[in-house]
Amino acid sequence: xxxxxxxxxxxxxxxxxxAAARRAAESGARVAVLDDNPTPGGQIWRARPEPARWLSGxxxxxxxxxIAAPAAGCLTVETLQADFEIGYRALILATxxxxxxxxxxxxxxxxxxxxxxxxxxxxxGLPIAGKRIVVAGSGPLLLAxxxxxxxxxxxxxxxxxxxxxxxxxxxxxxxxAHPGKLRQAVELRARLLGVPYLxxxxxxxxxxxxxxxxxxxxxxxxxWTEPCDYLACGFGLIPNTELAEMLGCRIGASGVAVDxxxxxxxxxxxxxxxxxxxxxxxxxxxxxxxxxxxxxxRTREASSRFALRQQHRRFATALEKAFALRxxxxxLAAPETLVCRCEDVSYARIRACSGWREAKLHTxxxxxxxxxxxxxxxxxxxxxxxxxxxxxxxYPARVESLARxxxxx
Amino acid sequence: xxxxxNGKPVEAPAGSMVSAAVALAGAxxxxxxxxxxxxxxxxxxxxxxxxxxxxxxxxxxxxxQIPCAEGMEVRTDE
Numbered sequence: 322x323x324x325x326x327x328x329x330x331x332x333x334x335x336x337x338x339x340a341a342a343r344r345a346a347e348s349g350a351r352v353a354v355l356d357d358n359p360t361p362g363g364q365i366w367r368a369r370p371e372p373a374r375w376l377s378g379x380x381x382x383x384x385x386x387x388i389a390a391p392a393a394g395c396l397t398v399e400t401l402q403a404d405f406e407i408g409y410r411a412l413i414l415a416t417x418x419x420x421x422x423x424x425x426x427x428x429x430x431x432x433x434x435x436x437x438x439x440x441x442x443x444x445x446g447l448p449i450a451g452k453r454i455v456v457a458g459s460g461p462l463l464l465a466x467x468x469x470x471x472x473x474x475x476x477x478x479x480x481x482x483x484x485x486x487x488x489x490x491x492x493x494x495x496x497x498a499h500p501g502k503l504r505q506a507v508e509l510r511a512r513l514l515g516v517p518y519l520x521x522x523x524x525x526x527x528x529x530x531x532x533x534x535x536x537x538x539x540x541x542x543x544x545w546t547e548p549c550d551y552l553a554c555g556f557g558l559i560p561n562t563e564l565a566e567m568l569g570c571r572i573g574a575s576g577v578a579v580d581x582x583x584x585x586x587x588x589x590x591x592x593x594x595x596x597x598x599x600x601x602x603x604x605x606x607x608x609x610x611x612x613x614x615x616x617x618x619r620t621r622e623a624s625s626r627f628a629l630r631q632q633h634r635r636f637a638t639a640l641e642k643a644f645a646l647r648x649x650x651x652x653l654a655a656p657e658t659l660v661c662r663c664e665d666v667s668y669a670r671i672r673a674c675s676g677w678r679e680a681k682l683h684t685x686x687x688x689x690x691x692x693x694x695x696x697x698x699x700x701x702x703x704x705x706x707x708x709x710x711x712x713x714x715x716y717p718a719r720v721e722s723l724a725r726x727x728x729x730x
Numbered sequence: 731x732x733x734x735x736n737g738k739p740v741e742a743p744a745g746s747m748v749s750a751a752v753a754l755a756g757a758x759x760x761x762x763x764x765x766x767x768x769x770x771x772x773x774x775x776x777x778x779x780x781x782x783x784x785x786x787x788x789x790x791x792x793x794x795q796i797p798c799a800e801g802m803e804v805r806t807d808e
Contacts (some may be wrong), residue, residue, distance in 0.1 A: 359797055419777055431758040431770030441774030446746025447753050533756045533767050665765040690779040
């Protein structure tokens with residue numbers, strides 16, 4: 322093996338991963354962080370100054386994705402130019418989350434994007450000034466995205482939040498126990514003065530010839546159509562558990578299952594942040610710190626943060642309850658609506674199958690380049706199926722990389 | 731930073747991704763699906779593979795994950 326062994330290897334350079342790496346490095350461990358993105362920070366800190374505060378004492382390898390685990394204590398990593406193996410004593414999976422997309426007629430049109438998706442693209446230079454944008458779906462991310470888009474010159478027509486007002490008000494009241502979160506919510510709302518925030522409202526279809534021209538929304542008994550340049554639409558977040566699954570870690574109801582020290586069911590593998598369950602930035606940071614300390618053997622420092630983690634977990638539970646997806650969203654897809662965008666598989670074809678396995682074999686649903694990362698969340702919500710097996714390569718990889726993976730041992 | 735998108739010169743701000751250069755060139759169709767539907771970026775974070783374009787003759791590159799570089803040649807709809 323050409324690569325030196327790291328005491329602690331972290332996958333994911335978002336808040337949880339950076340916090341974990343920092344704390345492990347401070348504890349004297351030899352640490353490296355891997356991330357698929359060209360810059361550190363993950364999604365929430367994309368193009369933000371915060372990562373700088375955490376980047377110290379360890380190596381960061383960017384533009385690198387894990388494609389296989391040829392043996393215990395070793396990962397195969399691919400970059401645009403090369404592939405190599407990295408050895409570790411302890412591994413911390415901080416693989417974050419992605420948006421849940423739900424299929425509705427027209428959702429595959431160009432310029433229909435994720436809510437976080439459009440924000441990420443705008444942060445990467447996509448021009449949004451002067452564009453008319455409808456923000457839709459569910460969760461606090463919608464407000465953050467709308468605030469960002471408006472702050473960068475977009476005309477946000479409205480925000481359509483599928484959850485009902487009553488659930489939001491209950492959630493709002495629970496924020497009293499989390500003053501920091503409450504302040505954030507108030508600041509966000511202030512940035513969005515004049516932008517309608519419609520609760521109990523969701524998109525039913527998107528229209529356009531070769532690209533998006535308008536979106537039809539429903540609220541109560543009313544349907545209407547809004548012309549727009551972009552539809553930014555995401556129905557909450559789902560944890561990225563594929564790497565953990567490939568490594569054999571047990572997955573719980575909310576994400577990668579972990580113990581008090583953020584240990585997974587597999588020895589020497591830890592997990593922190595959104596991968597273990599959706600909980601937001603503060604929870605990700607404290608979980609990352611605990612995982613970093615624990616992976617470096619400093620369990621006393623790890624346990625000193627348990628109480629703080631518990632407080633943030635309560636917030637996560639309230640969040641999940643408030644933004645639970647409504648049943649009506651299960652009937653948005655028409656029989657001919659595509660659910661799998663890689664292989665163009667319609668809802669009708671998936672519905673004719675008895676489970677994931679049959680759908681994969683008969684329709685190729687989830688077998689394209691995204692490997693079910695987009696349709697998986699939709700299929701889970703629509704059909705109640707959970708993908709059961711994850712095999713390498715974790716991402717489409719070059720044949721050479723795969724051929725070499727594990728060859729040195 | 732100057733790039734060519736489908737032969738058209740585009741000036742992209744430093745630090746921007748290829749996905750942005752395509753939009754700056756006025757294009758919205760990044761690729762066609764297996765049944766010929768027009769597609770553009772969805773997730774913005776490298777997981778959906780909908781923003782794939784040809785960069786410097788190399789096909790199927792995720793434009794949202796690759797920073798723009800001077801003189802880069804990008805083609806969509808291939």
